[in-house]
Amino acid sequence: MIPGGGQPNMQQLLQQAQKMQQDLANAQEELARTEVDGQAGGGLVKATVTGSGELRALVIDPKAVDPEDTETLADLVVAAVQAANENAQALQQQKLGPLAQGLGGGGIPGLPF
Numbered sequence: 001m002i003p004g005g006g007q008p009n010m011q012q013l014l015q016q017a018q019k020m021q022q023d024l025a026n027a028q029e030e031l032a033r034t035e036v037d038g039q040a041g042g043g044l045v046k047a048t049v050t051g052s053g054e055l056r057a058l059v060i061d062p063k064a065v066d067p068e069d070t071e072t073l074a075d076l077v078v079a080a081v082q083a084a085n086e087n088a089q090a091l092q093q094q095k096l097g098p099l100a101q102g103l104g105g106g107g108i109p110g111l112p113f
Contacts, residue, residue: 020099027095028052036091038083040076047080051091055081 031051039046044064048057058080064073 024096024099027099031088031092031095034091036084036087038080038085038087040079040083045073045076045080047077047084049081049084049088051088051095053085053088055084 032054034051035048035056036051037046037048041064044061046057046059047055048059049055058077060073060077064076066072
């Protein structure tokens with residue numbers, strides 16, 4: 001109950017919830033379209049992921065390719081993808097964090113905050 005005996009305006013609460021849901025959907029769509037990069041080995045391996053974490057591109061400099069040492073190349077690929085995903089998570093936090101706080105600050109299931 002609201003002080004003074006009034007009832008909360010359920011229609012207004014519903015409209016606010018719908019707007020927040022739409023804002024969240026818009027932010028998630030923007031993340032899915034936005035690409036972020038990560039690199040390893042001083043730029044020998046570069047990975048591009050979407051803001052939602054989908055791997056879109058992998059560029060390997062020929063200097064990183066040594067047929068006798070594929071393990072190092074694999075490590076560089078993993079490191080570049082991890083760096084790109086860390087950048088994607090930072091972007092998620094930036095775009096979705098304020099919306100999560102607007103939903104009560106409890107976080108959004110499936111997101112890392």
